[in-house]
Amino acid sequence: MPEGHTIHRLAKDYAAAFATGAPLRVTSPQGKFSDAAALLDHTPLHTTDAHGKHLFLGFSNGFRDADWIHIHLGLFGKVTFGPAPAPPPTDTVRLRLADGTAYVDLRGPTTCALITDPEKQAIHDRLGPDPLRPDADPAAAYRRISRSRTTIAALLMDQKVIAGVGNVYRAEVLFRHRIDPYRPGRDITPAEWDALWTDLVGLMHEGVRHNRIDTVRPEHTPEAMGRPPRVDDHGGEVYVYRRAHQPCHLCGEQIRTAGLAARNLFWCPSCQRRP
Numbered sequence: 001m002p003e004g005h006t007i008h009r010l011a012k013d014y015a016a017a018f019a020t021g022a023p024l025r026v027t028s029p030q031g032k033f034s035d036a037a038a039l040l041d042h043t044p045l046h047t048t049d050a051h052g053k054h055l056f057l058g059f060s061n062g063f064r065d066a067d068w069i070h071i072h073l074g075l076f077g078k079v080t081f082g083p084a085p086a087p088p089p090t091d092t093v094r095l096r097l098a099d100g101t102a103y104v105d106l107r108g109p110t111t112c113a114l115i116t117d118p119e120k121q122a123i124h125d126r127l128g129p130d131p132l133r134p135d136a137d138p139a140a141a142y143r144r145i146s147r148s149r150t151t152i153a154a155l156l157m158d159q160k161v162i163a164g165v166g167n168v169y170r171a172e173v174l175f176r177h178r179i180d181p182y183r184p185g186r187d188i189t190p191a192e193w194d195a196l197w198t199d200l201v202g203l204m205h206e207g208v209r210h211n212r213i214d215t216v217r218p219e220h221t222p223e224a225m226g227r228p229p230r231v232d233d234h235g236g237e238v239y240v241y242r243r244a245h246q247p248c249h250l251c252g253e254q255i256r257t258a259g260l261a262a263r264n265l266f267w268c269p270s271c272q273r274r275p
């Protein structure tokens with residue numbers, strides 16, 4: 001499942017692809033979004049927005065406040081960009097946006113729906129703060145974390161607590177702060193939370209810029225350590241994610257893995273101990 005940095009990157013890329021403000025052809029070659037596409041056809045993309053793993057494409061047709069296409073990629077959703085002229089679409093394309101310069105195809109999303117401003121607001125309201133949004137309030141997340149007996153590793157994956165963090169960022173940020181992933185939320189101190197949040201803001205912004213997740217500090221890069229670079233289809237240099245049974249870059253201990261909150265957790269049992 002893509003993490004928040006991918007969705008924020010898509011919001012920027014959609015906006016950049018149609019920056020001229022020209023009216024778009026909005027179609028649903030697959031047919032599942034045809035009625036809504038017909039309502040939006042020949043209107044320009046006005047703005048884009050992202051919150052956690054939710055992407056919003058804003059259209060303004062002059063008659064209503066705004067219409068939004070709400071997209072959640074889920075596990076299988078995929079977005080592809082290309083220059084005009086768009087090739088004939090395959091029947092797996094749920095949503096195609098196209099103008100004289102570019103086209104963007106969306107395939108296989110969990111959600112692709114036309115929603116109103118209030119409906120969009122309701123989605124924001126049920127999500128936790130997103131480290132990539134300037135309006136995010138980290139104290140709102142800490143209020144929930146500091147009252148919870150649930151593990152910090154599970155809380156970081158709960159989109160109602162904090163939005164946009166996925167399996168890679170949760171494992172890596174806990175390692176970077178030497179926090180045992182099984183510690184209950186209520187044992188996380190305000191200072192630890194401040195440090196985790198600040199680090200997530202920095203790491204995730206870097207993820208948007210580079211379109212991949214790199215979490216190792218400069219002194220732990222392959223060049224600095226004289227070690228071979230990581231080989232993984234996920235890309236990026238990391239401390240623990242998908243490194244089970246390999247030696248920790250800091251202490252040499254074997255990285256461990258276990259299921260937690262429906263996903264595989266990775267951590268170093270030596271670096272990440274309870275205080």
Ligand SMILES: [Zn+2]
Pocket residue numbers: 248249250251252253268269270271272
């Ligand atoms: Zn270690």
